[in-house]
Amino acid sequence: MVSGNGIRPFARLLDKSKASVWAISPAGKLIYLSPNCSQWLGFDSGLLLDRSSIAGAPISNEKLDLIAAALAAPAELQRRGTASLRISPPALERHRPEAREVRFIRVGNESPALILAIAGDFDDRLPEPELKDAVAIRQQLDSWRKRHAATTINITAGTSKQAVRLRRRIQVAASTRTDVGLFGPPGSGGESILLRIHELSAPSENLINVDGPLMDSDLLDATLMPARHQLSENKDAHVTALVRGLDEMPFEAQQRLADLLDTFSGRLRLLASCGSELMELNAPTDDVISENLSFEDERARGLCSQMIDVISSLTMVNPPLRLRVEDIPLIATAMLDARYAAGEGPAERISRAALDALVIYPWPHNFKELEDAIGHAARTATGSVIACEHLPLAIRSYQPGSIPNRAKHSKLSxxxxxxxxxxxxxxxxxxxxxxxxxxxxxxxxxxxxxxxxxxxxxxxxxxxxxxxx
CATH class of the missing domain: 1.10.10 (Arc Repressor Mutant, subunit A)
Structure with missing residues (x-):
């Protein structure tokens, strides 16, 4: 990366100093960490070399990758040339690193460029209001990733009571290896939640995907044939069936699936998503009850009685995105982080006006619609900031109250x-x-x-x- 002899005395001075200094290559990799970084972090910082250090986007849930991502420069550095950020790296073992103020400096005018980071006390920074908002969101994301590493998927980001309950349910489902029924509206990311539960509870276990609406009894038997053979021939084998749209599966196929779950009880597990809207939680048991779910009228809900018994072992709520307004900035930023880390556009952050537009939009298609909107904006933006004009037309032109006002004049079903x-x-x-x-x-x-x-x-x-x- 460098040539000549002048760099050697400089490197020796950095090695002897008591400052925590590190360098990030234009490719986003950690290429140098001073010896004091080891003392600060509580382990040999050389283990972080060549790991990705891009803001808020670790390449895996491995602790070293999470720490490397926490050392990344904040958004807008490539444009401004310098920025400051308070960093609190995750702990690798028992040692918990103290939070430190870090000044990041871009070296050269290339984009991307080499970045130097120096930990210290800097009281001269007066960030722009929008950049201050971006830094605050970044710190919240880093805190969420550090505290909830096991359940860190974008849909679980946030501090709302719905997000907290969702994370707790995922932890319970991952620790018990029981049948799970996940209720939520279409587009709410239910499949990603069920896949995360499977990864946490039984990562080496065979997973069979079943598309509920397309099944009849014969097709279900053919789909699960490999699993049935495995379970029949090996009494120690375990298999998970992930069923999308269980409530749309024909009754006879549901009954057949219930029979198989009973035959291989404890070894064949069901992870099922249902697309119904949710009405309430039963306070004494915290069980999920659907708006259309009726134990007196099972046909209205689309679940046979045997399947209702199966999923009653553990039910989960995946609420509509409109009920998690305070979580939308975090979720949207986490989505953008993932796309930026994957090289899908130059945008590093979302402007305040664009975040406001995301917050007031009602999201009829939920998590999937937000994910598509961020993907559209990331592809459209030509700079480091996503503005309102980069959002899809339906979102940037939405005006609160327009739909209810029309409803006053005409009552439609x-x-x-x-x-x-x-x-x-x-x-x-x-x-x-x-x-x-x-x-x-x-x-x-x-x-x-x-x-x-x-x-x-x-x-x-x-x-x-x-x-x-």
């Missing part, structure tokens, strides 16, 4: 409108397919069983379409 549209589409497709249900299902992109179930659901309100075969 969205559910009824969707049902009428669905029935009309099914009837038109059946007519185009000459009444052939299998062909109509293929054209609609759903299973024949799901098509029949939709027709049965509509039969009480609308006449059944005629069939020719």
């Amino acid at each position: 969205l559910d009824d409108a969707i049902q009428r549209y669905e029935l009309r589409l099914i009837n038109e497709t059946l007519q185009a397919a000459d009444g052939n249900r299998a062909e109509a299902a293929r054209r609609l992109g759903i299973s024949r069983a799901r098509l029949i179930r939709r027709l049965d659901d509509h039969s009480s309100d609308s006449p059944s379409p005629k069939e020719s075969r």
Whole structure:
């Protein structure tokens, strides 16, 4: 990286000094740490060499990678040339490093450039208000990653009571290896939560993915055939079935799955997501109850009685994003960190105005919509800051109160409108397919069983379409 003899006396002086100094290469790797860094961190700092040090984005949950990420420069350094940040690195073992003020200096005008970091006392910094906000969010993220390393996925970031409960439930589910039913609206990241539970509780265990809405009994048996053979031939084997859309799985397939779970009790585990909205938590037991979940009317919820018994062992709430307004800046910044670390655009932070737009938007499609919005903004932004104009049009043009005001003048039922549209589409497709249900299902992109179930659901309100075969 350097040539000539002039660097050697300088390096020796750094090695002899009592200052904690480190250098980050243009590629974002730690390439030098002074001996005092070892004393500060409580271990041989040479172990951090060549590890990624990009703001807020460790490449893994390994403690050394988390510490390397904590030593990264804050956002906007490449533009400003210098910045200060209070750093509190995670502990590797029992030694807990003290928090220190660190001054970061960009060397040269290249982008990206070499970065030098010096720990000390700096009282001359007067950060811009927006940069101060970005530093505060970064410190909150670092604190969250340090305190909740086991459950560190973007959707669990935040300090709201919903985020706290979600993290606690993940910890419980990961420690007990029991069947889990996860209730939450579409797009709320349920699959990532279930995968995290599996990684924490049984990382070496075979995982079978099952798409609930597409299953019937025969297809379910074929999908789980490898797991059944493994469990039958090896009495010590354990397998997890991750079922997406359990509430949309046909009843006969649910009953078949319940039978398999009973046959291989304790060895075949179910991790299931359901797409229903949540109504309340039962205070005495803290169990999850869906708005449509009824033990008297199981068909309305789409769960057979056996499956209700299975998932009642541990249920989890994944609330809509609109109920976690205070968490949105942290979640959005964590998403941007991951994209920036992966080289997906130059943006390092989100402007105050853009964060405000994210907070007031109602997020009808939840976590997935926020993730898509940050991805769009990261690709659109040409500088280090995501502004309002980089956000999708629906988000940057949203005005609070506009939808409720229209509702005052016309009372509409969205559910009824969707049902009428669905029935009309099914009837038109059946007519185009000459009444052939299998062909109509293929054209609609759903299973024949799901098509029949939709027709049965509509039969009480609308006449059944005629069939020719």
